[in-house]
Amino acid sequence: MLLGAVTALVLAVLVVAPLAGLVATTLRPDGLTAWGDVVASPLSRNLFYEPLTNSLVIGFATAAGSMLLGGGLAWLVVMTDVRFKKTIGLLAAIPFALPSFALALAWETVFRNDRIGGRVGLLHGMGLDIPDWLAWGALPISATLIAHYYSLTFVLVAAALAGVKGDLLEAGEVAGASRARVAVSIALPVVMPALVSSALLAFAEGVSNFASPALLGLPVRYQTLSTRLYGSISTGQVERGYVLSLLLIAVAAIVLFLSTRLVGGRRSYATITGKGGRRRTLELGRYRPAATGVALTAVALTTVLPAAVLLLSSFARRTNSFTDGFTLHFWTGASDPAFAQGQRGVLRNPQVIEAAATTVLLGLAVAAAATVLGLAVGYVVTRLRGAPLVTQALTLLSFLPFLIPGIALGAAFIAQFGRPIGPLPALYGTFAILVIAGAAYTLPFAAQSGRTSVGQISGELEESAVMAGAGMTRRLGRIVVPLAARGLLAGGVLVFVKMVRDLSLVVLLVTPATPLLSVVTYRYASEGFAQFANAITVIIAAISVGATVLARRLQGAAQPWVER
Amino acid sequence: MNHALRSDSPPDTEAGPATGPAIELIGLRRDYGDTAAVDGIDLSVPVGSFLVLLGPSGCGKTTTLRMLAGLESPTGGEIRLGGRTVASGQRGVTVPPGRRGAGLVFQSYALWPHMTVRRNVEWPLKIAKLDKTRRTARATDVLRLLDIAELAGRYPGEISGGQQQRVAIARMLAPEPAILLFDEPLSNLDAKLRVETRAELLRIHRATGATSVYVTHDQVEAMTMATHVALMRHGRIEQFGSPADLLRRPASAFVAAFVGTPPANVLAAVVTRGRFHRDGVDLGPSPLPDGTDVRLMYRAESLTLDPAGALEIEVIESSPLAGRWLLSGTSGDDRVTVVEDDEPEPVLGSPARVRVPDRPDAVFDADGARMDAA
Ligand SMILES: Nc1ncnc2c1ncn2[C@@H]1O[C@H](COP(=O)(O)OP(=O)(O)O)[C@@H](O)[C@H]1O
Ligand SMILES: [Mg+2]
Numbered sequence: 001m002l003l004g005a006v007t008a009l010v011l012a013v014l015v016v017a018p019l020a021g022l023v024a025t026t027l028r029p030d031g032l033t034a035w036g037d038v039v040a041s042p043l044s045r046n047l048f049y050e051p052l053t054n055s056l057v058i059g060f061a062t063a064a065g066s067m068l069l070g071g072g073l074a075w076l077v078v079m080t081d082v083r084f085k086k087t088i089g090l091l092a093a094i095p096f097a098l099p100s101f102a103l104a105l106a107w108e109t110v111f112r113n114d115r116i117g118g119r120v121g122l123l124h125g126m127g128l129d130i131p132d133w134l135a136w137g138a139l140p141i142s143a144t145l146i147a148h149y150y151s152l153t154f155v156l157v158a159a160a161l162a163g164v165k166g167d168l169l170e171a172g173e174v175a176g177a178s179r180a181r182v183a184v185s186i187a188l189p190v191v192m193p194a195l196v197s198s199a200l201l202a203f204a205e206g207v208s209n210f211a212s213p214a215l216l217g218l219p220v221r222y223q224t225l226s227t228r229l230y231g232s233i234s235t236g237q238v239e240r241g242y243v244l245s246l247l248l249i250a251v252a253a254i255v256l257f258l259s260t261r262l263v264g265g266r267r268s269y270a271t272i273t274g275k276g277g278r279r280r281t282l283e284l285g286r287y288r289p290a291a292t293g294v295a296l297t298a299v300a301l302t303t304v305l306p307a308a309v310l311l312l313s314s315f316a317r318r319t320n321s322f323t324d325g326f327t328l329h330f331w332t333g334a335s336d337p338a339f340a341q342g343q344r345g346v347l348r349n350p351q352v353i354e355a356a357a358t359t360v361l362l363g364l365a366v367a368a369a370a371t372v373l374g375l376a377v378g379y380v381v382t383r384l385r386g387a388p389l390v391t392q393a394l395t396l397l398s399f400l401p402f403l404i405p406g407i408a409l410g411a412a413f414i415a416q417f418g419r420p421i422g423p424l425p426a427l428y429g430t431f432a433i434l435v436i437a438g439a440a441y442t443l444p445f446a447a448q449s450g451r452t453s454v455g456q457i458s459g460e461l462e463e464s465a466v467m468a469g470a471g472m473t474r475r476l477g478r479i480v481v482p483l484a485a486r487g488l489l490a491g492g493v494l495v496f497v498k499m500v501r502d503l504s505l506v507v508l509l510v511t512p513a514t515p516l517l518s519v520v521t522y523r524y525a526s527e528g529f530a531q532f533a534n535a536i537t538v539i540i541a542a543i544s545v546g547a548t549v550l551a552r553r554l555q556g557a558a559q560p561w562v563e564r
Numbered sequence: 565m566n567h568a569l570r571s572d573s574p575p576d577t578e579a580g581p582a583t584g585p586a587i588e589l590i591g592l593r594r595d596y597g598d599t600a601a602v603d604g605i606d607l608s609v610p611v612g613s614f615l616v617l618l619g620p621s622g623c624g625k626t627t628t629l630r631m632l633a634g635l636e637s638p639t640g641g642e643i644r645l646g647g648r649t650v651a652s653g654q655r656g657v658t659v660p661p662g663r664r665g666a667g668l669v670f671q672s673y674a675l676w677p678h679m680t681v682r683r684n685v686e687w688p689l690k691i692a693k694l695d696k697t698r699r700t701a702r703a704t705d706v707l708r709l710l711d712i713a714e715l716a717g718r719y720p721g722e723i724s725g726g727q728q729q730r731v732a733i734a735r736m737l738a739p740e741p742a743i744l745l746f747d748e749p750l751s752n753l754d755a756k757l758r759v760e761t762r763a764e765l766l767r768i769h770r771a772t773g774a775t776s777v778y779v780t781h782d783q784v785e786a787m788t789m790a791t792h793v794a795l796m797r798h799g800r801i802e803q804f805g806s807p808a809d810l811l812r813r814p815a816s817a818f819v820a821a822f823v824g825t826p827p828a829n830v831l832a833a834v835v836t837r838g839r840f841h842r843d844g845v846d847l848g849p850s851p852l853p854d855g856t857d858v859r860l861m862y863r864a865e866s867l868t869l870d871p872a873g874a875l876e877i878e879v880i881e882s883s884p885l886a887g888r889w890l891l892s893g894t895s896g897d898d899r900v901t902v903v904e905d906d907e908p909e910p911v912l913g914s915p916a917r918v919r920v921p922d923r924p925d926a927v928f929d930a931d932g933a934r935m936d937a938a
Binding site: 458460461463464465466467468469470474478479482483 | 675
């Protein structure tokens with residue numbers, strides 16, 4: 001009971017307070033003017049309606065593309081006899097762990113043209129004429145976002161398909177339906193909820209993503225809601241920024257609300273999984289080589305290729321050129337006026353080193369905080385069935401940040417914690433605000449992993465500790481946490497990776513006192529130092545992937561009683 | 565079967581005046597919303613009893629046991645252990661589970677998968693603040709008592725179901741509880757192991773001198789193990805007594821049809837012209853007024869196959885039992901079982917006739933309540 005109340009209070013401070021601050025600020029006279037400016041004034045078209053249209057276009061494209069690419073790959077890997085399933089599956093799961101700006105930077109490195117002057121991409125450098133639609137705006141932004149989010153669709157749909165047990169499909173075959181017919185009329189309906197919900201998630205992410213439009217749209221004044229919001233706040237028009245935040249939250253909330261409505265009605269499919277039995281795969285026959293080729297190309301284009309481009313270009317002597325020689329300067333070089341206005345290589349740059357340390361520290365701190373919160377939420381929600389009100393409040397509060405795009409949440413934290421509150425000092429510019437905002441931002445993931453990992457522990461295991469006279473602290477420490485460790489650790493790593501690669505939440509919160517890798521990357525990229533930006537992106541990717549691999553190891557070690 | 569454990573006398577007279585009842589339930593109830601899982605039950609058993617809560621699935625056995633353990637709070641009534649009130653629905657008294665001197669073996673065993681067998685047994689002792697040497701000694705003792713000392717270093721996932729159950733029992737016994745609670749402990753074991761474990765549990769019960777409460781839906785377990793049986797139905801106690809009481813003097817048609825191997829036959833009939841009639845078939849004289857709806861009980865051994873018998877049945881199965889034969893059939897909606905010395909001739913699926921004695925073994929009213937003096 002007490003635990004429930006305390007948890008609810010913490011969540012309220014994390015989630016409700018910033019939102020309340022955001023709303024309150026926009027209701028002051030300045031705020032009301034801002035509402036007018038944004039929604040109904042000669043500026044509105046530029047401030048709101050055009051960015052909104054662009055956001056929606058990108059959202060739709062991201063959703064449709066992710067569904068086709070991710071769903072198609074999942075179907076190939078799980079249901080057919082396509083070759084190299086392991087490789088395809090492994091590669092298709094990677095992009096989601098990479099920062100979304102990695103793909104935007106890679107795209108820029110290849111396709112950038114001379115429209116705005118400055119450096120040009122590889123292809124233009126080779127004398128090819130890159131049209132604007134391929135270099136800037138809706139197409140490249142959507143393409144890079146699809147390449148990022150199809151990964152999520154793949155993972156969700158593949159899991160759902162794998163849950164369709166063989167006998168369910170065989171029952172269809174016995175009834176006389178062809179294999180292909182069975183795939184379409186039995187397997188597809190079963191995975192529909194996963195497909196729809198992941199598509200809508202991709203839509204919401206596409207609408208609110210910051211990194212891709214900032215790198216591939218902003219330079220040519222192609223604005224989305226999130227770049228507009230960033231622009232307003234970073235140029236001092238804070239109230240307008242807050243109004244745009246609220247509008248962005250509204251758009252994301254409507255989309256996700258629709259998604260739960262759409263999927264909710266079909267939830268019953270989730271339980272149709274049948275029992276055991278080997279799944280026989282659809283034979284692709286003469287299409288097999290072609291299908292394998294398409295699948296391998298798709299996953300290579302979204303993982304290996306961008307990674308290679310980023311890595312190679314970070315060694316390029318001349319920006320975005322692979323023909324003018326390579327150098328280690330951007331990684332390890334000392335200050336040299338001939339290079340990059342005398343800046344040192346990233347591994348020698350104290351600012352980058354500090355940013356790396358801060359980033360890892362932030363990732364760890366947020367992962368720890370979110371895991372504790374997630375455990376508390378999971379425990380209260382699954383075990384305190386006697387207090388439905390607390391349980392429902394917690395469920396709602398922990399889901400709420402899902403509706404708030406990172407950049408809007410960042411704005412909300414500035415609105416609430418940017419000024420001193422009573423005796424508390426202003427948190428803006430401190431490491432603490434980053435941790436608190438990060439914990440709020442990642443709360444839905446942490447709470448989800450807390451709920452599933454605590455929920456999997458049978459109540460009787462805890463009750464037998466109750467019988468022995470163990471109090472709640474002891475039960476949590478000795479029974480629940482050790483048994484939930486695997487799930488909690490996985491959730492913690494997800495949170496860590498999400499924080500390390502995140503740009504949208506922190507871009508407004510970071511000050512020179514608290515440098516973070518993703519923000520340093522973004523600055524380098526927008527100032528034209530492509531090699532530095534790419535090098536740091538490679539570092540971030542390495543940390544993310546390293547954390548994931550390490551977590552796998554740890555999970556094995558943390559629970560020696562499993563699979564011995 | 566040890567005679568000391570079986571008592572044919574009514575249990576409520578056995579209470580030793582010195583100790584008082586080990587367990588006493590007074591008007592105990594537990595409501596979930598509008599439905600009563602346990603609907604006001606009263607019983608009392610002396611120290612050293614083996615109380616079995618028997619009944620069909622959903623009748624409230626587990627809920628009662630969990631209230632005894634303290635994992636669930638009563639919404640009404642009272643629980644007294646050794647004369648001390650540990651839970652009261654009205655006064656909101658609740659002694660926490662760890663301080664009731666009771667141990668529970670869960671149906672799922674609920675062994676902690678991340679602790680070895682020895683740790684599983686020792687951990688409750690650690691919570692009870694025993695020092696290391698006494699913990700080790702006690703754990704070794706109970707592991708020996710249950711014959712699983714050589715499994716001490718294994719994890720629960722590495723031992724068989726039967727061994728897991730022994731560990732669960734050892735874990736319960738380690739803190740030397742005065743009351744042992746079991747929730748369907750044999751339901752996950754195969755038939756042979758079940759019979760062996762029954763004897764084992766009785767041995768442990770005797771060795772500890774504790775009072776046991778044992779939940780099961782299997783009347784054979786109840787009849788073979790209990791000193792006291794509470795047969796439950798819809799959250800109430802249908803009959804409370806020794807196994808022999810339930811067999812010899814069933815208080816209701818439900819009891820009659822639930823206990824015994826095979827259970828007694830209960831046939832619907834109506835009184836006409838001073839005689840019991842079933843679908844026009846005369847089953848003998850009746851002292852009851854004409855028009856009374858009744859349920860007549862006949863033990864299987866009171867019935868015999870006889871081509872001239874009054875009752876016709878359709879044979880559905882026959883099986884050997886301890887050198888004799890059980891033959892079952894249906895008569896209308898009722899099931900009829902007959903015990904024969906020799907393998908019966910009638911063919912499955914064909915009709916046969918049964919001779920019914922003049923006096924039924926018991927008479928119940930249409931609601932199943934006993935009408936003749938028990
Ligand atoms: N937590 C609960 N909430 C609602 N109803 C319950 C709960 N626990 C048990 N019941 C109901 O109480 C009745 C008795 O349950 P239980 O004691 O488990 O029966 P038994 O162990 O005899 O099979 C059942 O009808 C069951 O559905
Ligand atoms: Mg039960």
